[in-house]
Amino acid sequence: MGPITGLLAQRIALGLLLLFLVSILIFVGTMLLPGDVAQQILGQSATPEAVANLRAELGLNDPPLTRYLEWLGGLLSGDLGTALTSGQSINETVGRRLGNTLFLAFWAAIIAVPLAIFLGLLAVRYLDRWPDKMISATTLTTISMPEFVIGYILMFILGVQLNWFSPTAVGFRPDADLLTRLDSIAIPIMVLTLVVLAHMMRMTRAAILNVMQSAYIETAELKGLSTFTIIRKHAFPNSVSPIVNVVMLNLAYLVVGVVVVEVVFVYPGMGQYLVDHVTKRDLPVVQACGMIFATIYIGLNLVADVVSILTNPRLRHPK
Amino acid sequence: MVDSLIKVRGLTIGATVYPANEKPKDIEIVHGIDFDVAHGKVLGLIGESGAGKSTVGLSTMAYGRGGVRITGGEIWVNGRDILHTPIKDIRNLRGNEVTYVSQSAAASFNPAKPIMEQVIEASVHHGKYSKADAEDRATDLFNQLGLPDPETIGKRYPHQVSGGQLQRCMTALALCPGPDLVIFDEPTTALDVTTQIDVLAAIKRAIKETGVAALYITHDLAVVAQVSDDIMVLKMGDMIEYGSTNQIINTPREDYTRALVSVRSIQHSEQSPEGDAVLTCTNITARYRGTKFDVLHDVSVELFSGQTLAVVGESGSGKSTLARVITGLLPPRDGTIMFDGRKLSADLASRTREDVRELQMIYQMADVAMNPRQTVNTIIGRPLEFYFGLRGAKKRDRVLELLDEIEMGKDYIDRYPAELSGGQKQRVCIARALAAKPKLIICDEVTSALDPLVADGILKLLLNLQKIENVAYLFITHDLATVKAIADSIAVMYQGRVKRYGSKSKVLTPPFDDYTDLLLSSVPKMQLGWLENVLAHRKMESAGN
Secondary structure, three states: OHHHHHHHHHHHHHHHHHHHHHHHHHHHHHHOOOOOHHHHHHOOOOOHHHHHHHHHHHOOOOOHHHHHHHHHHHHHOOOOOEOOOOOOEHHHHHHHHHHHHHHHHHHHHHHHHHHHHHHHHHHHHOOOOHHHHHHHHHHHHHHHOOHHHHHHHHHHHHHHHOOOOOOOOOOOOOOOOHHHHHHHHHHHHHHHHHHHHHHHHHHHHHHHHHHHOOHHHHHHHHOOOOHHHHHHHHHHHHOHHHHHHHHHHHHHHHHHOOHHHHHHOOOOOHHHHHHHHHHOOOHHHHHHHHHHHHHHHHHHHHHHHHHHHHHOHHHHOOO | OOOEEEEEEEEEEEEEEOOOOOOOEEEEEEEEEEEEEEOOOEEEEEOOOOOOHHHHHHHOOOOOOOOOEEEEEEEEEOOEEHHHOOHHHHHHHEOOOEEEEOOOHHHHOOOOOOHHHHHHHHHHHOOOOOHHHHHHHHHHHHHHOOOOOOOOHHHOOHHHOOHHHHHHHHHHHHHOOOOOEEEEEOOOOOOOHHHHHHHHHHHHHHHHHHOOEEEEEEOOHHHHHHHOOEEEEEEOOEEEEEEEHHHHHHOOOOHHHHHHHOOOOOOOOOOOOOOOEEEEEEEEEEOOOOOOOOOEEEEEEEEEOOOEEEEEOOOOOOHHHHHHHHHOOOOOOEEEEEEOOEEOOOOHHHOOHHHHHHEEEEOOOOOOOOOOOOOHHHHHHHHHHHHHOOOHHHHHHHHHHHHHHOOOOHHHHHOOHHHOOHHHHHHHHHHHHHHOOOOEEEEEOOOOOOOHHHHHHHHHHHHHHHHHHOOEEEEEEOOHHHHHHHOOEEEEEEOOEEEEEEEHHHHOOOOOOHHHHHHHHOOOOOOOOHHHHHHHOOOOOOOOO
């Protein structure tokens, strides 16, 4: 296990370093945003004195380095800070919101990932024949449409016309029973699935096709195995690494890229929370959301790296 | 022919080719071949690359690589016509009645699965044996094939065993289902000569003990002579000669077969070292970066101008590393290199342009040593431009001169590498090296990838050019026949050390040290019964096991 432990430690250390750099980037980035939260809170009619007082109270006059270090210290001890606009602890709100976002992402992933991989396998099995072409055409069409367009179309047909599912997620309550919750996010799940399907399916197809050129696939063919058995037993295990990479990228997208879908369906997740507070110039919230998204993104890619390392037989079984 | 296992009549095979700047077209690559294989017999298929050997072999499993298709004729296996049978029946034939051993076991094993799982897969899939029975059979076969730790080797992954061992595992894979016919497609070609002999002996023994019939495909007549009952000679998809092994080896009827039997036509009598040494390596010790062991130990060799020093050894002996040290790609830890009377700096970056020009290199794979998007003119012209500042018409004239020297016509000047044959590509690489007017050319396995007859032509050319240009060759090879043909002096390398060094006559005259003896005796000889004879008289085991 010698080389594996070393490689894993290296990846994790790199991930942490990356997070640290991202924290600087997020802090500097939000500092550069135009607008002033004190002005925002007090409104256009506030006196300059009142604004100045509030600025001092909120600590906006401290030097940037001090504020960064305070913020970083808070992050390290698990405290995301306080929302300037509402005065509430960010931890509490984020805890609830993140739970909602993960709930949506989880169900979208449960459907999208197996479906994409299965369609990828199917496309290779019927390479250049009609199933392959149809899968490619359909998934390309759905990925080419902006998600809010798909969102409104599905909302109109499934939600309004057919009335199969609730058209928006307005009524979503985290404490409702599972079926009720699933009903309110059914259409968002479909939209997200359609959006991420093409990328994963095409990468699966390409990764397996790449492996299908190998001499050991010929060996398998000359053993008399059927094409699907060959793909499943010999091609797929050798293409896990690229497939996991693209799956993780898409999972990350399901968490951090759902802003548009959450807004379209009025879903109380992280995306909407972020968008709200960008408009209110509430920097601590924006920064906290940024850090959480970055952590999820880096974490999922770290998982992909780890899986790549663990599925490499040369690393797993050294000479 | 009632009991014939395989009966092939009028077999024609076609392929689709995609020539540059032209429409794809269908060509015929095998033109009507007939042969039979009886139960328990071994038929050798021999010919140069492009002869259609593998294509014919795979056709008995109704399989064509890439765009290859069987276009006509009949193939009968166990009394049924496999060209007019549904894919389901063909799948039942593959890996069951007929199995296949490829040239590169390393590529033919799935890297993600343990060896045992792959060896028994076909037997279990076809329902011939239960998993446990198949594993017992495989273990017996591992034992029979002389693999170390037959009980546990199946648990290992392909990358955990050596090339020679994996080739034997592949043989076990083919024999495990108890097939009627095994196709051996160059099973020993990629192995070192000392490993080849063991694998060859293991295959021969396994064929005898299991009583299986075989198609043995190779370009090496001396190898096939050891295992086959009959031999068929193929050339460009035509059958040239078909007869018993004895007849083909001893009384070949066709000119082409005679050429294959007596392929080495080169006679080069060694020159005694005279004049000034062009290259002197003294006590070279080297290791690769990030490793903790030396791959070269205390290597000292000397090469005189206009002469050839052959560095011979099996893979891992350090011969290519020596070339890397001399060219400056790998600075040695210790030792000095004198070149043409001056000390060469250890790393390439600090060498002068003259140093670089006078020391050229030719590689094994001419294909990848050339930019596929440059014409012959650009490829050969580059050193002319770089070292001598030649341009335009002057450069072209010199390129034409060089093409003449390598015995290629003027028409080739505007061709791309893809439009040249393997031998022609290597000639262009030779011309590119010569263009720099070097004092020394390092030839790294330059004929290993070529067919015997083509390789012979290249060696002749190199010797002629040596006389004209007075260039010295450091000739790295694992092939002793080549060494005998062209060397003036020889260094035998083994595990990073020079085992034996001196003039050709001295090195090749007994008494030998054990390793040189093993190396020399392992070169297949074109005579029946050679294999058994050698194995009976060996002094040491080969390292590849």
